[in-house]
Amino acid sequence: MITSRKLDLYPILWRLPLLVWQGLFFVVPLAFMAAMSFWLVKNYRMEPAFVFDNWSRMLGRGAFWDAYWLTLGRAALAGVLATVIAFPASLFLSFRLSESARRFALLCLIVPFFTSFLVRAYAWQVILAESGPVNAVLGAAGLGPFTMLNSGFGAMVGYLTLVLPLVVIFQTWSLAAIDKNLIEAAGNLGAAPLRVLGSVIIPAAKTGLVLGAVFAFIMTFGDFVSPFYLGGSKPPTLTILIIDTTKSGQQWPRAAVVAIVMILTLFAVATAALKAAYGRRG
Amino acid sequence: MAEPLVQFRAVHKAFGTYVAVKSLDLDIHRGEFLALMGPSGCGKTTTLRMLAGLEQPTSGAITIEGKVMNDVPPHHRDTPLVWQSLALFPFLSVVENVEFGLRMRGIGTKERRDRAMLWLDRMQLKGFEHRRIDQLSGGQRQRVALARSLVTEPQMLLLDEPLSALDAHLVIRMQGVLTRLQKELGITFVYVTHSQSEAFAMADRVVIMGHGQIEQIGRPQEIFRGPRSRFVAEFVGRNNILAGQVQAGVMQSPQGSVPVGAPDGPAEIVVAADRVTVSRDRPAGAAIRAAFLSEEFAGTGIICYFETPDGAEWKAQVSESQLSDLQAESGQEFWLSWDPARVHVMG
Numbered sequence: 001m002i003t004s005r006k007l008d009l010y011p012i013l014w015r016l017p018l019l020v021w022q023g024l025f026f027v028v029p030l031a032f033m034a035a036m037s038f039w040l041v042k043n044y045r046m047e048p049a050f051v052f053d054n055w056s057r058m059l060g061r062g063a064f065w066d067a068y069w070l071t072l073g074r075a076a077l078a079g080v081l082a083t084v085i086a087f088p089a090s091l092f093l094s095f096r097l098s099e100s101a102r103r104f105a106l107l108c109l110i111v112p113f114f115t116s117f118l119v120r121a122y123a124w125q126v127i128l129a130e131s132g133p134v135n136a137v138l139g140a141a142g143l144g145p146f147t148m149l150n151s152g153f154g155a156m157v158g159y160l161t162l163v164l165p166l167v168v169i170f171q172t173w174s175l176a177a178i179d180k181n182l183i184e185a186a187g188n189l190g191a192a193p194l195r196v197l198g199s200v201i202i203p204a205a206k207t208g209l210v211l212g213a214v215f216a217f218i219m220t221f222g223d224f225v226s227p228f229y230l231g232g233s234k235p236p237t238l239t240i241l242i243i244d245t246t247k248s249g250q251q252w253p254r255a256a257v258v259a260i261v262m263i264l265t266l267f268a269v270a271t272a273a274l275k276a277a278y279g280r281r282g
Numbered sequence: 283m284a285e286p287l288v289q290f291r292a293v294h295k296a297f298g299t300y301v302a303v304k305s306l307d308l309d310i311h312r313g314e315f316l317a318l319m320g321p322s323g324c325g326k327t328t329t330l331r332m333l334a335g336l337e338q339p340t341s342g343a344i345t346i347e348g349k350v351m352n353d354v355p356p357h358h359r360d361t362p363l364v365w366q367s368l369a370l371f372p373f374l375s376v377v378e379n380v381e382f383g384l385r386m387r388g389i390g391t392k393e394r395r396d397r398a399m400l401w402l403d404r405m406q407l408k409g410f411e412h413r414r415i416d417q418l419s420g421g422q423r424q425r426v427a428l429a430r431s432l433v434t435e436p437q438m439l440l441l442d443e444p445l446s447a448l449d450a451h452l453v454i455r456m457q458g459v460l461t462r463l464q465k466e467l468g469i470t471f472v473y474v475t476h477s478q479s480e481a482f483a484m485a486d487r488v489v490i491m492g493h494g495q496i497e498q499i500g501r502p503q504e505i506f507r508g509p510r511s512r513f514v515a516e517f518v519g520r521n522n523i524l525a526g527q528v529q530a531g532v533m534q535s536p537q538g539s540v541p542v543g544a545p546d547g548p549a550e551i552v553v554a555a556d557r558v559t560v561s562r563d564r565p566a567g568a569a570i571r572a573a574f575l576s577e578e579f580a581g582t583g584i585i586c587y588f589e590t591p592d593g594a595e596w597k598a599q600v601s602e603s604q605l606s607d608l609q610a611e612s613g614q615e616f617w618l619s620w621d622p623a624r625v626h627v628m629g
Contacts, residue, residue, distance in 0.1 A: 184336055185369035187356040189430070190386035199382075203373040 030263075037256040044250045058257040064241065071221060071237040072265070074152070078159040078220040079213040082167045085160070086212065090171035091201075094178075106172060109165040121158050121229045128154060128230070150232025158226025163216040170215065174208020175201065210277035217273075218266055238262055285348060287312045287438065287470055288333065293342035295328055295494075302328040304494040306342070310438075315464050315471045317485035319478065321517065325494040326474045330440050333472065334361045357386070362431035363440040366447070368423055370415045376426055377402060377411035383434040401429040421452050428463070438470035445480060457483050478518055482506065490514050508626050509552055515628065520555035520585060522596045524570075536592040540568040544627045552626040555585060558598035559619045560608060569619035572596050574610040586610065588618060 040049040058064050093105050112120065126132055128148040138144040148154055178201060186200040187193070202209065220226075224239035233240050238258055245255040286309035295303040303325040310316055318326040331337040332344060335356035344351050351359065362383065370379050377398050384394035402411055405425040415423060424444065431439055441460075445453045461484050464471045475481050481488050482502040490497045490505060492513045498505055509515035515523055526535030528549045533542040542551055559565070572588035575595075584605050588596040596618055600608070610616065 179367070179369065181365050181367050181369035182371060184356070185363075185365060185371075186382070186386075188334055188336070188361070188363050189383040190357050190434070191382075192357050192386075195386060199386075200371065204371075206373070 033256045033259060036253050037260060039253045041249065041251055041253060046250070046252060054251075054253045054257050058254050059261075063236075064258070067236050067238050067241045068261070070235055071239070071262075074155065074159065074227075074237065075217045075221040078156065078163060079217040081156070082160055082163045082216040083171075083209060083213045086164055086167040086171055087209075090168050090175055093168070093172045094175035102172070102176060106169055109169055112161075112165050117162055117225055118229075120161055121225050124154070124157055124161065124230055125149060128157065149230060150234075152231065155226045155231030155237075158230040159216075159220045159223060162223060162226065163219050166219070167212040167216050170208045170212035171205065172208075174205040174211075177208075178204045207277045210273055214270060214273040214277075217269060221262065221266060284312065286310055287347060288472075289343075289345045290329070291343045291345070293329075293332065293339045293344060295325075295332060295337060296340045302494055303332070303339075306494075306496060308489065308496065308499075310470060310472060312437075312470060313468050315461065315473065315484055315486045317473045317475060317481035317488045318491060319475055319481040319488055319517075320491035320497075321476060324491040326476075326489075326491050327442055328494075329491070330363070330442055330472060330474045334363045334440055335359050336363075360434070360436045361438060361440055362434065362436050363442060364427050364431050364444045366443040368427040368444070370423060370427055370430070372415050374415075375411065376407065376413050376415065376418070379415065379426055380429045380433050382430060387434065397433055398429070401433045402426075405429045420448055421456065424448065424452075424456055425459070428459075432463075432467070436469065438472060439464075441471065441473045443475055443477075446475075446477070453480070460484060490517060492517070507554070510628060512550060512628070515552045520597045520599065522553045522555065522558065523550055524553065525550045537572075537590045537594060538570040540570065541622050542568070542625070542627070543622055550628040552628060553620050554626075555597040556583070556599040557620050557624050558596070560586060560598050560600060560604070560610075561617050561619065562608070564617050565619045567619060568622045568625075569617045570596075571615055572618050574612060574614050574616055576612065577605060577610075588616065 035048075036046070037054055038050045038052065040047045040051060040053065093102050097105060127134055129135070130145055130147065130149075134148065135145040138146065148157075182200055182204060183196055186196040191199060222239060224237070224243065227233060227237045227240055228243075231237075236244065238261075242255045242258050245251045245258065288308075288310035290306045290308040293303060293306040295301070306325075306329065308329075318329060320326050328337060332339055333346075335351065335354060335358075339352060346359070346361075371382065374382070377395065380398040380401055381394045384397060389397075399408075399411065402408055405428060407422060407425055407429070410418065410422065415426070418426065427444070445456050448456060457480060460471070460473075464484075473481070473485060485502060487499060488502055488505050489499050490513075497517075498510045498514045500508075505514065506519055509518060509521065512523060515521045524533065524535050524537060524540070526533045526549065528534075528542055528544045528546050530546070531541055531543070533540050533544070533549060533551070542549065544551070570590060572590045575587040575589055578585045578587070580599070583599045583601055586598045586600055586605070588598065590596060598618060608616070
């Protein structure tokens with residue numbers, strides 16, 4: 001059958017603003033950054049060029065790869081830790097609360113975002129300080145004092161502060177949406193409570209669990225507040241590396257290299273995760 | 283008679299202030315097809331769920347094979363249930379769904395696959411084992427749910443309105459599948475439904491429930507022809523109820539005086555719609571006068587609706603030729619008569 005392919009302007013008209021927005025503020029800057037990664041810096045000024053100097057210097061440096069694996073490792077650990085820590089809370093919110101109580105609890109989880117993350121990170125500086133309340137309590141029990149700031153631990157506290165509420169929200173959404181009959185059916189077919197969790201609840205909520213972990217990964221991967229204010233910047237993460245690179249000698253092109261590697265990494269992780277979250281066997 | 287498989291003794295179940303089941307006494311025998319029937323909210327599903335351990339009785343005892351089951355959790359019971367929504371696991375394939383119960387019982391990979399395949403074959407689902415649930419038709423899903431519940435060879439199967447989501451022609455076919463299966467396996471089926479046709483077509487015994495209590499237990503025919511209460515008479519079949527005072531074999535009712543085979547005193551009689559004769563002239567015997575309202579095609583005949591002078595609705599089942607002979611028009615008055623020997627006296 002031959003259908004006349006008339007160009008329908010109406011839907012295109014409505015999509016246009018979004019396309020223009022995305023083009024102007026996402027594609028163009030991205031292309032600009034990609035182009036910039038091939039430029040040169042002379043006398044603290046950028047000059048358009050097409051050299052691979054920035055790429056070979058950055059990727060050839062051991063320090064870059066140290067930062068890369070550190071960032072990747074921390075992001076993965078934060079994704080796992082956030083998922084594990086959030087899960088019991090999400091189970092409670094999903095299965096022990098009434099509909100209205102759950103809605104209120106989820107609302108409370110949004111409240112932390114009313115405060116700038118920077119402020120929350122500063123709050124942790126006070127709490128985790130050598131002379132802070134945590135060490136005071138531990139000291140009373142004859143422990144410590146512990147150095148918690150300016151360490152990987154401090155950074156991880158920051159990462160989890162950033163991502164935990166979101167991960168709980170993702171998990172709760174998918175757990176609360178599970179058909180309760182499936183859970184009853186599993187028990188009815190002989191599954192003890194723990195096996196119901198493993199064989200029905202987790203597979204049925206897979207999408208939300210994976211998306212929560214990926215969000216934690218993405219946000220941790222790109223966070224600079226936690227490693228800067230709570231992690232002590234040493235060893236540097238990729239975000240710290242970008243700051244250092246731009247500060248020292250206006251090396252924006254080299255920072256662009258780091259940023260592009262980060263974007264490619266996130267793209268690969270997000271693609272794999274979405275496939276895992278929505279993919280089905282068979 | 284042998285000891286019943288299941289005994290409910292003074293079982294009471296309340297959700298907060300709402301009483302779902304009241305002092306329920308019920309025996310379920312080995313190998314019988316028992317239907318729990320009643321309108322929604324009558325407690326039939328709660329009764330079934332208590333048997334499966336999905337709800338705990340507030341008081342009273344439920345025993346299975348003489349053992350009190352009140353505190354036995356669902357996964358330690360052998361009471362598989364087929365859900366109204368079927369509750370098949372969407373993240374598992376057809377064969378993995380069927381295997382689930384065997385996997386939970388720790389049966390090895392090879393044996394459980396073999397046993398699951400045997401049941402898929404029996405349910406005519408061979409070739410579908412690796413499909414996803416959402417790739418199956420309604421009837422196929424139904425059979426997967428049955429296979430999943432029966433693969434562990436339970437002594438009873440519980441079914442909660444499993445056919446209510448199916449098309450009419452599939453319901454008839456699945457009824458055949460279920461009755462055949464129950465006879466072949468020889469196990470107990472406890473079947474919850476609000477559908478009279480499903481219950482009467484399949485069950486050996488029917489339990490009519492209303493307001494959390496048992497109204498009547500009996501074989502389908504007994505209940506159909508001999509409802510013991512107004513509730514049952516109104517719920518099953520197309521029945522007309524006449525209430526009044528009997529004196530010397532004649533009942534004085536708001537609809538008129540009719541001869542009746544009942545002792546003196548207050549009485550209620552049930553006249554089934556298919557036993558009412560419609561005529562223009564007054565016949566001898568039991569008859570009341572009523573105005574024709576409308577007719578409704580009901581497959582096996584035509585149901586005519588009438589209204590008596592005091593406002594009661596009466597139903598009469600007639601054939602198509604009878605209806606055309608009557609030339610009934612809305613508002614016209616007719617005589618509704620019956621054989622006094624073929625009515626049921628309640629109480």
